[in-house]
Amino acid sequence: MHPTPAQPYDGTHDREIESLAEFDEVVSTRGTLAHFRVQAVDLTDRTDVLLAVDTAGAVFLGCPMDPAAATKARTGGALVFPPIPGLSFDPYRAFVYTPDELYASLDEGYASTPDALTYRWFQQTKADGDIFASMLRAIHDDAVSDALDELLAGSPVVGVMGGHAMARGTDAYAGAARLGRELARSGLTVATGGGPGAMEAANLGAYAAPFPDAMLPEALGLLAEAPTFTPSVTDWASAAFEVRTRWPGGGTSVGIPTWFYGHEPPNPFAAHLAKYFSNATREDGLLARCTAGVVFLPGAAGTVQEIFDSVTPNYYESRGEPTPMVLVNRAHWTERLPAWPLLRKLAGGRSMEDRIALVDRIEEAPEALKRLGG
The missing domain is CATH 3.40.50.450 (Rossmann fold)
Known part of the structure; x- marks a missing residue:
């Protein structure tokens, strides 16, 4: 049984939304996003929904969305962690990788693949000692786990x-x-x-x-x-x-x-x-x-x-x-x-x-x- 929307988030997976299909199902059946965690879902085509639905206590992790929708979500009590531009990986990813994903662009040589690009980013940010990069790595690894x-x-x-x-x-x-x-x-x-x-x-x-x-x-x-x-x-x-x-x-x-x-x-x-x-x-x-x-x-x-x-x-x-x-x-x-x-x-x-x-x-x-x- 799902808890009612008024209940605080209790850490169970029925509060996680990891795909657009899950997003649409929750909005359709529950009529609210309050206290849900929406993880790495592209919501750029769901602006009307986000402008209308309750987002109190919700958390959006790396979800692309219209600026107006992001503003409405924040003023409605949500935390919005926007996507990080320029990265070869998604620190908020909802699923583990596939070989096709890591080896995309292999026909241009391994150096062009997301796997190789991410390794280069890792090496550079380790050398820089960038605390923001350290945070992104930690978030990524927790999401993968x-x-x-x-x-x-x-x-x-x-x-x-x-x-x-x-x-x-x-x-x-x-x-x-x-x-x-x-x-x-x-x-x-x-x-x-x-x-x-x-x-x-x-x-x-x-x-x-x-x-x-x-x-x-x-x-x-x-x-x-x-x-x-x-x-x-x-x-x-x-x-x-x-x-x-x-x-x-x-x-x-x-x-x-x-x-x-x-x-x-x-x-x-x-x-x-x-x-x-x-x-x-x-x-x-x-x-x-x-x-x-x-x-x-x-x-x-x-x-x-x-x-x-x-x-x-x-x-x-x-x-x-x-x-x-x-x-x-x-x-x-x-x-x-x-x-x-x-x-x-x-x-x-x-x-x-x-x-x-x-x-x-x-x-x-x-x-x-x-x-x-x-």
Whole structure:
């Protein structure tokens, strides 16, 4: 049941308007915008409505509107945060990104895309120490977190973590893609760090899930022609969009990248990209949302960090029941980067002890995850 318009805003989602269709429905059925939050909705064609409707206690976040409508809303008791001109991103956005959105204008080269332009803005404003820019980044990241929560509500999410250096055309990349496909086919929502390498491979696998098995080897062959994002992000991303064009309508998954590592472009196989400025916010949010467990493929410093970022809430049970953790490749995690022995030491005698596993082959990961309760 919706609260009556006279009630103050109580933080529930029935007070948020995130599309023009929702705006029209609220005005039609409720006859008021009092205490509603209208987020990044273009209202330039709704001037007559805004001049007539009650806006007491409403908040308009980055909504383009006629100046007369904005004045009426303010005098009627609303807070109006206007759009910020000249930005390559919307700090008040209501939804996570799509690959098409971040890679718009890719045909002119990656440097022309909103993704690259936003990274350049980030670098410049960090160097300037501009407090206004810091505020915009914080608002943006909070809006992305809100959108991600809404997107994933009720979904069993499994994380696949691994290094960006895993090249297309390798056996490891193909194995990570098959892992993502199997996890998606089992009904789980695959979430990754949203970048290249192992992350892209897992998102590709989820994309391939609805297609016959023969699709994935063909796609892997096409991608192998641009094995890494260096020296050309344009060629690397274009190969991915070629796969998407040849096999449209693939399965959905989530990527959670960051402009903090701006040299790593987001991969186009994650249908939903929750891209952040703050890497700390991104890391914590990614792992916290992996309710069905996390699979850690071989990686370097970033993946090691993710392992122990995941360990901490499991160790202290700060998020309730520990989530399963599966490390893949015994030699990597016991010899090259011996995270597994330390993980076992930490887990000893605690409830998380029965929620961790080390497997040799990537093909063993889904069964291990299931066995641990994921």
